[in-house]
Amino acid sequence: LSCRMHGWRSGVSRAQASLQIFWVFRNAGVKKVLAEGGVGAINYLLDPRDLVIPHDYIDFSLRKDVGLSDRYLLIMREALCPEMRSCLAKVSRENWPGRWFDRSIYANTDGRHFESPAEINLCKLAGADVVGQSVCPEVYLAREIGACYAGMHLVVNHAEGILAPWQHGEMEEIFYHDSRTLAGLVFQALKELPIDKHCNCETLRKETLLKEVYKDAEEEDYGI
Numbered sequence: 001l002s003c004r005m006h007g008w009r010s011g012v013s014r015a016q017a018s019l020q021i022f023w024v025f026r027n028a029g030v031k032k033v034l035a036e037g038g039v040g041a042i043n044y045l046l047d048p049r050d051l052v053i054p055h056d057y058i059d060f061s062l063r064k065d066v067g068l069s070d071r072y073l074l075i076m077r078e079a080l081c082p083e084m085r086s087c088l089a090k091v092s093r094e095n096w097p098g099r100w101f102d103r104s105i106y107a108n109t110d111g112r113h114f115e116s117p118a119e120i121n122l123c124k125l126a127g128a129d130v131v132g133q134s135v136c137p138e139v140y141l142a143r144e145i146g147a148c149y150a151g152m153h154l155v156v157n158h159a160e161g162i163l164a165p166w167q168h169g170e171m172e173e174i175f176y177h178d179s180r181t182l183a184g185l186v187f188q189a190l191k192e193l194p195i196d197k198h199c200n201c202e203t204l205r206k207e208t209l210l211k212e213v214y215k216d217a218e219e220e221d222y223g224i
Contacts, residue, residue, distance in 0.1 A: 001028060005138055015063040015137065022141035023068060032193060033142045035151035036186050039130040040159035042123055048170060049178055050155040051100040053088050054080055058126055059136040061110045066137040067144060074143045075204040083199040084150035091189045104129040108136040117161030131159050148201045154182050
């Protein structure tokens with residue numbers, strides 16, 4: 001399956017869009033989710049057109065209650081699948097023409113606006129390397145449906161307050177030109193991802209201990 005994670009239909013919030021997409025993923029039996037997107041650089045060592053493969057994240061968004069049911073306790077250890085990230089690193093090493101990094105901490109914000117310099121400084125103090133608006137709630141929903149999740153993200157600008165102010169023209173060029181190279185990398189990664197799973201992702205989804213409080217909810221209760 002290939003789809004836009006959010007922004008695919010007007011009049012639908014990002015949280016609702018993610019719920020709808022992962023409802024389809026769950027019912028289709030999807031077990032691996034490979035994401036791609038653009039991020040802003042917080043780490044001074046990163047430049048536009050660098051490629052990062054995040055190994056962890058910090059969720060600064062407000063949409064934390066997004067879920068398909070109350071059935072599971074989601075343990076977010078190794079939330080970004082190590083096995084998938086290893087494959088993405090191999091593909092990047094062999095095919096990406098520029099710099100790439102197999103570790104980075106992704107700060108997730110709500111959007112749709114970009115962040116203020118003060119907000120970026122907070123992300124920097126928290127230890128984030130890049131900032132974007134996509135990993136959450138996707139990573140939670142992937143774990144909920146028992147799927148592995150990982151992503152490749154192209155640096156499209158320096159975040160606000162990091163070095164010089166970014167230029168819209170450069171971002172536009174990256175969006176329309178360099179993103180095609182990333183798309184080719186995604187397809188190559190899909191070819192090389194192993195079908196069998198040898199990670200712990202699925203075992204980090206446990207049945208809730210509050211079974212008398214939470215009962216399996218119908219999808220309609222979540223507005224899907």
